Amino acid sequence: MLSSTPAELVPAPGHDDEFASLFPEGATLDLLAEGGTWFEGPTWTGEDEIVWSDVVGNRLLVWTPQQGAGILLEPSHHQNGHTVDNHGRLVAASHGERAVVRRELDGSWHVLVDRHEGRRFNSPNDLVVDSHDAIWFTDPRYGIDKPEEGYGGTVEMDGCRVYRLTPDGNATAVTPPHPGPNGLAFSPDESVLYLADSEVGHILAFEVLDGGARLGEPVTFARLDPGPPDGIRVDPQGRVWTSCASGIQVFAARGPSEPGERLGSVAVPQRTANLAFGGPEGKTLAITATSGLYRLQTR
Numbered sequence: 001m002l003s004s005t006p007a008e009l010v011p012a013p014g015h016d017d018e019f020a021s022l023f024p025e026g027a028t029l030d031l032l033a034e035g036g037t038w039f040e041g042p043t044w045t046g047e048d049e050i051v052w053s054d055v056v057g058n059r060l061l062v063w064t065p066q067q068g069a070g071i072l073l074e075p076s077h078h079q080n081g082h083t084v085d086n087h088g089r090l091v092a093a094s095h096g097e098r099a100v101v102r103r104e105l106d107g108s109w110h111v112l113v114d115r116h117e118g119r120r121f122n123s124p125n126d127l128v129v130d131s132h133d134a135i136w137f138t139d140p141r142y143g144i145d146k147p148e149e150g151y152g153g154t155v156e157m158d159g160c161r162v163y164r165l166t167p168d169g170n171a172t173a174v175t176p177p178h179p180g181p182n183g184l185a186f187s188p189d190e191s192v193l194y195l196a197d198s199e200v201g202h203i204l205a206f207e208v209l210d211g212g213a214r215l216g217e218p219v220t221f222a223r224l225d226p227g228p229p230d231g232i233r234v235d236p237q238g239r240v241w242t243s244c245a246s247g248i249q250v251f252a253a254r255g256p257s258e259p260g261e262r263l264g265s266v267a268v269p270q271r272t273a274n275l276a277f278g279g280p281e282g283k284t285l286a287i288t289a290t291s292g293l294y295r296l297q298t299r
């Protein structure tokens with residue numbers, strides 16, 4: 001750990017007690033690693049092992065308390081978002097390969113899908129795996145439009161959508177185009193899919209229908225101020241935790257057709273891209289924010 005400071009917790013009006021109850025007494029924001037250009041895509045690959053992306057640096061990094069920070073894969077082909085699937089395999093959204101890729105248990109990497117109806121994806125950004133082993137991922141254009149975040153190339157898609165990749169290898173588009181689809185997270189019972197749109201600055205909530213085969217019409221769950229939302233996570237009680245320019249904001253759980261209510265925010269010293277729960281009891285947040293990897297204990 002490089003440094004530790006008291007966490008700056010700012011409850012929203014009327015939510016002081018509820019927001020304070022989310023964190024242990026004396027919670028600290030711990031800086032674990034630094035030196036990136038645009039850290040993204042954190043996930044926990046063990047109780048005390050965090051893997052995350054240096055998107056611009058074209059590296060995949062790993063942190064453990066014993067070893068500190070190190071390089072797991074270089075070049076990483078500008079991987080962005082990560083998650084661990086139900087079988088312990090690391091799954092990544094790859095800007096450079098314009099694909100969803102997976103690290104098998106033997107350490108080898110494979111492309112799972114890189115096109116839809118014959119056209120290459122833009123640059124898959126973030127992903128989540130549901131309980132049926134389907135991988136849901138977003139496909140904005142940042143890895144093409146920002147030359148430092150990918151290998152460039154020609155846009156083949158007529159928009160930026162959310163896709164669902166089922167274990168049989170078929171990817172289907174589950175939304176129409178959105179301006180900047182980015183982070184994804186399910187409600188605890190997987191009845192609602194949340195989508196962060198970084199261009200619009202809001203989080204949408206979709207009802208999941210027909211066992212995941214299709215989504216209902218979205219409702220605006222939250223407009224962020226400050227935005228933009230990038231990576232998002234849902235805790236076991238259904239609260240939505242989102243990244244933003246100033247750190248993290250937390251919204252109360254609501255039904256699929258109701259807007260979320262902001263409970264408060266956690267200040268992070270740098271623009272925050274993403275976050276992930278993990279650690280010994282799943283209560284520790286790993287936070288990627290520009291050039292720093294941070295850790296925050298929650299309850």
Ligand code: MG
Binds near residue numbers: 183231273
């Ligand atoms: Mg993202």
